[in-house]
Amino acid sequence: MELLSDAFVYLLAAVVAVPLANRLGLGSVLGYLIAGVVIGPLLGIVGAEATQVQHFAEFGVVMMLFLVGLELRPAMLWKMRRQLVGLGGLQVVGTTVAFAGVGIAFGLAWQSALALGMILALSSTAIVLQTLNEKGWLKTAGGQGSFSVLLTQDIAVIPILAILLLLALSGTGVHDAGHATEGHETSGGAHGGEALAALPGWMQALIILAVIAGIIVAGRHMLRPVFRFIAEAKLREIFTATALLLVIGIALLMDFVGLSPALGTFLAGVVLSDSDYRHELESDIEPFKGLLLGLFFLTVGAGIDFDLLFGVPVTIVSLALGLMIFKFSVLFVLGTVFRLKGADRWLFALGLAQAGEFAFVLFGFALGAGILAPELVQTMTLVVAISMLLTPALFILYEKGIAPRVVRGSDRAPDVIDTKGRVVIAGMGRFGQIVTRLLMANECDVVVLDHDPVIVENLGKIGMRTYYGDATRPDLLHGAGLEDADLFIAALDDRDKQTLVVEHVAKTYPNVRILARARDRHHVYELENAGADIAEREVFEGALTVGRVALRELGVHPFRAESKTRTFRKHDLVMLNDLRENYNDGGIDKSYVDAMRGHSETLFEIMRTEQADRTENMERGWTPPPKGDSSL
């Protein structure tokens, strides 16, 4: 039961530390680190086995790269290419070269210096993105620039891994590569590919290319029908299992061939990023990735050498500060070159000045591959952690000190988004489709969810963007962007699910207006009580139209038929409103039935009467003056 007691300790640490860290504004990554520190060096609960756990947890990184690939949209990337290649690319390359130079100046071998430079060039996506999002700075020029750089860095992980692999394979033998044999099977693959080692070089290359091509082709053509088949079974856990199977399978395949599993899953993610199942895959993999990654940071924290920290605190801290000042300078210059001004430039340079969590992963890999010395890794791990720790302080500095003072100039015209605000629609059946078509014809930003894979596919064929998933699942709704939505439209055909969805959305997203499809008048009351702003009976207008056309067919003048219909609708609405209180107070009881009958009788009277009665709307319009009026 050692496994269970270990699991208990780790989970407890995470559950205690992370919410606390979030409260203090430090972010969850730091929370995990600190938790690790506490249960490791501080309390000594966790010891040497932490490194074993770390290998296991590295799989979280593989999953993360899958999700990164999934989130990427090639079209969006193409649009942002100038920023990505220019701003992002220059930041990565420039910082790498700068740090490598410093490393060489300090006497490191060029391979180590290069590795160190690349690793330290990356910033913390988790901390920066989260903060920018929370404070609403993401939409500013500075925020957008930061986002581009972070995105580039995410993508850059792949070539970095490749370069590190090359450095390792080129047989540097710089340091004791004893750890290599322990096997970093997951993120590294430094020793993987033994199966191919026997083959000639060109054949190896060919097989590798074939595998990559295979992933792309399979992803594009095979996976969709497979997912549809699984989805039709409507067993959620099987879909999750399939997603995991996919990720693990690719990781194994890549490892077999000697490539980085993260690269493979990243590719698979990119290929699947425009499929209908993207949201579902995200929802399913995200929790696993979150936990494994958290576990990873925990183990990193547990592995921190505190003796080192307390031994040479000044060195460590000054290294950290030096790192941040250096990165800040590079970023500041880049920001100037790319025409960021004032507060935006400060936000950009301050926000990204730290080294990121990916450093821990890459350090581990570099260590195992013998590219970096263990002491160096220990030191730099501390330095990176400290830089991350200091980041919230920098944001506070920006918020309180710089933002208010520096005049925000109109450096760049903000991207004008033509869409009229975001609408999330749940349910793309007969009802939802009509609503969606009308909204999209008016350039609204529509996100659509449906749980029938057949519908999703068919709609995809005619060009409508629909995402597969059960709309009653909170995580799917969240992933659909309900946080930033203006409007939520519940268009499911299941009466009870409708009420459930409305209830959940009303409670969780109080700022979103809710329109709901109602089965009948009683469902209207139910939905309103659940929090819908407007509930519309699904067949009412359709039936009314047929009624109106029927009147015309029977010889009633079209304009009169129109007026009569309008009156009917108005009266029905009056009845709906009048009976609401009665219904809410006791449901369909005798008093309700009586009241309803009373209303119906009034309606018949209204429709029947020919009197030019002034109190009644129906006959009132265009009434000629009485014959006896001689004043004219």
Place this chain on the structure above:
Amino acid sequence: MKVLVLFAHPRPDRSEVNRPLFDTARSIAGVDAVDLYAEYPDFGIDVLKEQRRLLTHDVIIFQHPFYWYSAPAIVKEWQDLVLEHGFAYGHDGHALNGKITMNAITTGGRHDAYSAGGFNHIELRSLLAPFEKTADLCRMRYLAPFTLFGAGRAVEEGRLDTHVAAYGDLLKALVSDRLKLEKAAAAAVLTDALDGFVHEGEAA
């Protein structure tokens, strides 16, 4: 000439005068009579369709009760949407050049009410200035309004049939091009007494 009668009455089921007038118009060869409220009960005027109609006719008659010194609302909607710049007016808008247009109306007030000394203190034709000026801008010929005064008592006073018959004569005269257009354009008003306005000749 091809005659188009655009009929506008929101409650023809209650109409004593306009309804029979419209029925008459429909029965005459060479006349196309359109019930605007029936065709567009939701006011969704099909602009292209209406413009095509205008192109294929030579005489455009608005037949309606004189609601509040004007026409029922759908006529205004029609004017606002159909008479587009570049079609009906403006330097490229010549579609209606030279066509004839007029109003055929029924009023509540008596004839003498529509005079300088009468109740309304204005001539009827002056009150129809918006229609006349619209016609001028579209380079059309505006004729005096064919009118039934005191329409509210026409049936009781036995004036309906004469007026309906006169309307028929007017339409037939227009179809066979026997109306004295200059005289009709210069007159203050056209009533049942049409004799001086129609060339004798072919039988009606």
